[in-house]
Amino acid sequence: MLKKHPLITFIIFGFILFLISNRLDELIVYHGATVGIYVIAIASLILLTGYSGQVSLGHGALLAIGGYAAVLARIHYNAPVWLTFVVAVLATAVGGALLGMAAARLSGPYLAGTTLALAIGLPSIANQFSVFGGEQGLSFDIGFPPASLGEDFTQYKWYFWISWSAALIAMYWLRYVLHSRYGRSWRAVRSNDVAAELAGIHVGRNKVLAFTISAGLAGLAGALLGMTISLVSPGVFPLLLSFSLATGAVLAGVTTLGGVMIGAVILVAIPEIALAIANRYGGSETIITNLPGLLVSGLLILTVLLVPNGPVEQMHARRAKHAKSGKASHSPVELTVRVGSKTWSTKK
Amino acid sequence: MSQFLDMFLIGISAASIYSLMAISMVLVWRSTRVVNFAQAGMALLSAYIGYELVSRTGNFWIALPLAMILGAAFSAFIEFFLMRTLLKNSSQGPIAAIAPIIATLGLLGVIHAVLGFIWGHGDVQLEAPLSKVGYTVGDTTLFIAPMGLFVIGFVIALLFVVTILFQKTNIGLALRASAYAPEIAQLSGVRVSGIRTLGWAIAGAAGAAAGILQTVNGTGAINPDSLEFSLLLVFGFIAAVIGGLESLPGAVLGALILGLVLAFVQIYISGTLVFIVAFLLLLALLILRPQGFLGSKVGRRA
Amino acid sequence: MLRINGLTVSHGAIRALDSVSFSVEQGGLTAVIGSNGAGKTTLMRTLSGLKSADSGSATWNDHNLLHGKPEHHVRQGISHVSEGKSVIPQLTVEENLDLGALWRRNPSEAKASKAEVFELFPRLEERRAQQADTLSGGERQMLAISRAYMARPQLLLLDEPSLGLAPLVIEQIFQSIRHIVDSMGVTVVLVEQNAMGALKIADFGVVLNLGKIAVSGAASDLIADPAVRTAYLGF
Numbered sequence: 001m002l003k004k005h006p007l008i009t010f011i012i013f014g015f016i017l018f019l020i021s022n023r024l025d026e027l028i029v030y031h032g033a034t035v036g037i038y039v040i041a042i043a044s045l046i047l048l049t050g051y052s053g054q055v056s057l058g059h060g061a062l063l064a065i066g067g068y069a070a071v072l073a074r075i076h077y078n079a080p081v082w083l084t085f086v087v088a089v090l091a092t093a094v095g096g097a098l099l100g101m102a103a104a105r106l107s108g109p110y111l112a113g114t115t116l117a118l119a120i121g122l123p124s125i126a127n128q129f130s131v132f133g134g135e136q137g138l139s140f141d142i143g144f145p146p147a148s149l150g151e152d153f154t155q156y157k158w159y160f161w162i163s164w165s166a167a168l169i170a171m172y173w174l175r176y177v178l179h180s181r182y183g184r185s186w187r188a189v190r191s192n193d194v195a196a197e198l199a200g201i202h203v204g205r206n207k208v209l210a211f212t213i214s215a216g217l218a219g220l221a222g223a224l225l226g227m228t229i230s231l232v233s234p235g236v237f238p239l240l241l242s243f244s245l246a247t248g249a250v251l252a253g254v255t256t257l258g259g260v261m262i263g264a265v266i267l268v269a270i271p272e273i274a275l276a277i278a279n280r281y282g283g284s285e286t287i288i289t290n291l292p293g294l295l296v297s298g299l300l301i302l303t304v305l306l307v308p309n310g311p312v313e314q315m316h317a318r319r320a321k322h323a324k325s326g327k328a329s330h331s332p333v334e335l336t337v338r339v340g341s342k343t344w345s346t347k348k
Numbered sequence: 349m350s351q352f353l354d355m356f357l358i359g360i361s362a363a364s365i366y367s368l369m370a371i372s373m374v375l376v377w378r379s380t381r382v383v384n385f386a387q388a389g390m391a392l393l394s395a396y397i398g399y400e401l402v403s404r405t406g407n408f409w410i411a412l413p414l415a416m417i418l419g420a421a422f423s424a425f426i427e428f429f430l431m432r433t434l435l436k437n438s439s440q441g442p443i444a445a446i447a448p449i450i451a452t453l454g455l456l457g458v459i460h461a462v463l464g465f466i467w468g469h470g471d472v473q474l475e476a477p478l479s480k481v482g483y484t485v486g487d488t489t490l491f492i493a494p495m496g497l498f499v500i501g502f503v504i505a506l507l508f509v510v511t512i513l514f515q516k517t518n519i520g521l522a523l524r525a526s527a528y529a530p531e532i533a534q535l536s537g538v539r540v541s542g543i544r545t546l547g548w549a550i551a552g553a554a555g556a557a558a559g560i561l562q563t564v565n566g567t568g569a570i571n572p573d574s575l576e577f578s579l580l581l582v583f584g585f586i587a588a589v590i591g592g593l594e595s596l597p598g599a600v601l602g603a604l605i606l607g608l609v610l611a612f613v614q615i616y617i618s619g620t621l622v623f624i625v626a627f628l629l630l631l632a633l634l635i636l637r638p639q640g641f642l643g644s645k646v647g648r649r650a
Numbered sequence: 651m652l653r654i655n656g657l658t659v660s661h662g663a664i665r666a667l668d669s670v671s672f673s674v675e676q677g678g679l680t681a682v683i684g685s686n687g688a689g690k691t692t693l694m695r696t697l698s699g700l701k702s703a704d705s706g707s708a709t710w711n712d713h714n715l716l717h718g719k720p721e722h723h724v725r726q727g728i729s730h731v732s733e734g735k736s737v738i739p740q741l742t743v744e745e746n747l748d749l750g751a752l753w754r755r756n757p758s759e760a761k762a763s764k765a766e767v768f769e770l771f772p773r774l775e776e777r778r779a780q781q782a783d784t785l786s787g788g789e790r791q792m793l794a795i796s797r798a799y800m801a802r803p804q805l806l807l808l809d810e811p812s813l814g815l816a817p818l819v820i821e822q823i824f825q826s827i828r829h830i831v832d833s834m835g836v837t838v839v840l841v842e843q844n845a846m847g848a849l850k851i852a853d854f855g856v857v858l859n860l861g862k863i864a865v866s867g868a869a870s871d872l873i874a875d876p877a878v879r880t881a882y883l884g885f
């Protein structure tokens with residue numbers, strides 16, 4: 001279904017989601033909205049890491065750029081809500097393109113360090129310029145849902161609709177991009193950039209483009225995040241957010257977009273789980289503040305240690321292994337990337 | 349003139365701490381080809397350990413070397429149990445290049461959370477063992493105080509010891525050979541995996557010293573959410589990158605350059621621009637001189 | 651005595667060595683020749699513990715070569731000079747030499763080995779304080795062999811020491827190798843693409859072809875054999 005009629009699948013999926021949202025508890029709808037946002041943010045990171053082979057440890061900083069761009073457009077130009085998101089995407093994409101130009105020349109640890117530095121330093125930048133509202137930040141008010149949606153259409157449901165519309169559009173578009181010429185050249189660059197260069201692919205330009213698109217998506221997620229919290233401040237984009245996104249991406253499996261939902265749901269669930277655990281132990285303040293970070297980071301390490309290519313890819317790999325068991329145990333480790341109907345493999 | 353002298357002194361004492369941080373990142377990079385982003389967390393942990401040791405023994409001069417030994421042990425432990433497993437398990441697939449990087453990020457997060465569990469999110473205070481009142485010359489008070497002077501002197505002494513260790517001893521030869529050409533070192537009979545652990549241990553000791561000295565030379569307050577320590581990571585990384593990430597003298601030179609530039613910005617322009625300038629310096633350096641000032645031909649280009 | 655029996659080694663799906671068997675008597679020079687991709691380097695790397703084998707056995711006297719890390723084998727008297735200039739360019743000539751004897755407990759023995767090396771290659775003594783990347787190709791190869799010799803090996807595995815060197819230099823290196831065998835009592839296995847040159851100084855020859863042994867025997871017999879000449883020596 002997804003392979004043959006992606007558009008119809010996406011529309012049906014969205015429709016079901018919106019139907020469900022009418023039946024659910026307010027809090028769950030709110031968490032649902034956050035899941036949608038994480039889907040975008042994790043997809044953005046996977047696009048960068050899994051598909052173009054670049055790594056960002058400070059993706060939270062890009063979300064912050066989007067959040068601030070959106071809120072500034074809203075406050076200073078009274079932009080309509082949809083436009084604030086467009087502004088967020090564009091502003092972050094421009095920032096991403098600039099960063100991408102530096103990044104395209106860098107390999108792993110340098111890029112990782114640079115992005116991490118950005119995520120560490122960005123809050124201090126926000127604190128120093130009064131336009132950004134300092135520590136308190138700026139409040140992001142998108143107003144009430146349109147009256148035409150009915151009396152009992154709640155604010156949270158409105159957030160949910162907006163986030164998921166954005167997520168579905170973004171994912172559909174991303175799927176389209178990855179099937180295009182660009183998507184194929186990214187994969188080529190990732191698996192072997194020398195060979196890709198020889199095959200006539202402009203490696204640098206491709207990396208910058210991947211970084212730009214990834215940043216644009218991150219900016220969208222940042223604006224949406226600001227919307228659901230009604231606030232854009234340094235505290236909305238802490239270092240832990242960058243860690244969480246890395247965890248989400250690794251859990252989803254950096255080689256495939258198929259797992260983004262898993263990553264997103266786990267990220268939303270973690271604070272809830274932490275809260276539940278804390279409540280069992282008498283609502284300890286220490287547990288509530290520290291457990292989410294411990295779970296996120298611990299999960300990150302465990303995933304990289306135990307299922308480095310993500311649980312989804314691991315399952316695929318195991319199934320593939322079963323399918324042709326009996327082959328020599330010294331057969332090469334094969335790497336297969338699936339996107340929709342296409343499969344890329346290093347298998348000779 | 350005194351302003352210029354202050355700038356110089358601020359720069360040098362900041363640089364001495366950055367250089368310890370940079371050295372520990374370089375050592376880890378050379379032994380396992382991993383940039384250890386958990387280094388700031390490990391330094392922070394050491395600051396807490398230092399605080400505990402001082403409050404138990406009541407003596408900073410015992411606590412400092414003890415904390416360095418514990419830092420070394422912790423770092424070796426991480427290499428032995430985490431990094432070895434990691435390099436074995438995730439040597440395949442697209443994750444291979446980034447798994448170690450991501451793991452150190454996870455480690456940073458775990459350390460932060462654990463620090464929060466143990467010591468809470470309020471400040472604890474590690475008192476400076478020496479006066480922090482600046483020396484006076486005539487009627488001007490200089491920026492430098494006995495504490496600061498000790499920090500600079502101690503770091504210079506450590507650098508001296510490290511240099512002797514690396515250049516003049518058999519262990520140092522094994523450390524260098526394993527860093528430059530692990531396979532040839534192995535074929536020469538060097539137990540490379542043990543040497544890697546040793547590299548991490550020395551890095552841990554240097555990082556622990558950085559954490560404690562940073563604290564006592566600053567406000568003395570330690571906090572798991574400390575921005576100061578996160579910035580220490582960034583500045584240590586930048587200093588290491590200036591030096592080309594491979595070279596120990598390069599890391600020290602990088603720290604000196606960075607320390608002086610940032611002190612200049614702080615005194616003559618504005619303290620609020622320090623991070624931005626450091627970040628732009630990093631970007632400019634990476635774009636214009638991808639192999640670092642002292643880096644070898646084997647660049648950092650993808 | 652080096653005994654190799656049914657040795658099979660793969661790189662992923664590529665089988666580089668297929669059931670290779672031969673043995674080498676103590677004290678001789680054995681040349682392993684074969685064209686590019688024949689599996690010569692794979693053989694060397696397997697014997698020194700850098701590469702693991704699929705099946706078969708390889709022993710040096712009572713020592714199992716297929717078990718344990720390279721650093722372990724070095725201590726048992728097996729040294730390997732890997733393909734390419736197996737020196738560390740960032741270290742000085744003397745440091746490269748010292749590296750080879752680092753594991754030896756007795757510093758005076760290491761000193762004696764260094765003196766022997768300097769006698770064999772006086773050029774290295776002149777350049778002892780120089781960084782290895784300032785050496786010429788031939789000098790680097792001398793240094794690589796010397797570094798391995800510093801471990802006082804019983805069995806020395808040399809992988810294409812002639813690679814990229816001028817004929818005159820190759821001649822000199824080959825003579826030194828012969829000298830190491832004759833007057834220092836080291837057993838040498840010499841891998842070469844330069845088949846004729848290697849067989850001329852060797853006592854025994856093994857011809858590898860696509861991972862299998864094609865012919866083996868006394869080096870002089872191989873040179874004399876018309877079939878070997880046309881197929882592997884190219885004249």
Ligand SMILES: Nc1ncnc2c1ncn2[C@@H]1O[C@H](COP(=O)(O)OP(=O)(O)O)[C@@H](O)[C@H]1O
Pocket residue numbers: 661662664665666684685686687688689690691692693
């Ligand atoms: N690291 C490797 N990965 C995959 N295949 C390899 C590797 N090393 C060697 N091979 C393959 O194994 C075969 C033997 O190579 P090698 O032992 O290097 O031959 P030689 O040294 O005789 O030229 C060749 O087909 C080569 O392509």
Ligand SMILES: [Mg+2]
Pocket residue numbers: 690691692733810
């Ligand atoms: Mg070869």
